[in-house]
Amino acid sequence: MFKEAVDEENVEWLRANEDSWWECKDLLDYVIERGVAVTVKFIQRVDGAKGVCVLAGLFDKGDNGMIDGVLEQVEYDDDDLCCLTSYGKGLAGSHEKLLNVLERIKDLEWQVWGC
Numbered sequence: 001m002f003k004e005a006v007d008e009e010n011v012e013w014l015r016a017n018e019d020s021w022w023e024c025k026d027l028l029d030y031v032i033e034r035g036v037a038v039t040v041k042f043i044q045r046v047d048g049a050k051g052v053c054v055l056a057g058l059f060d061k062g063d064n065g066m067i068d069g070v071l072e073q074v075e076y077d078d079d080d081l082c083c084l085t086s087y088g089k090g091l092a093g094s095h096e097k098l099l100n101v102l103e104r105i106k107d108l109e110w111q112v113w114g115c
Contacts, residue, residue: 002027006038011045018046028057036069043074056084059101067100078105 002021005013014021021027031042031054039062043054055076058067084101 003030006031006034006042009041009045014042014046023053025057028053029061032057032061032066036066036073039066039070040073043070055080059084059097064100071104078107081105 001013001017002024004010005017032039039054039058058070062070081101081104
């Protein structure tokens, strides 16, 4: 049902059933695989979707072009990015992915907290 809700932009279903998909990596990967436009809409329309789960999936699965494309269109801050460094096996298992997150954190103090 989640995939259908994403494809049909059924924000009401996504909000009402947030507990069923919030930490399901394969479902969030589906959003990211659909591309920049779908990922941006998902983050902008579903309350809390910008949270750690979606951004972690983006940095884990997306390439730099996609990451840039999404981050250019959504509001985020150093705190959002800092939280990613402790979330998800994909980021923790890859120095390159972790550095990609840290390089985007503007405040040096937040970079230290992210490590």
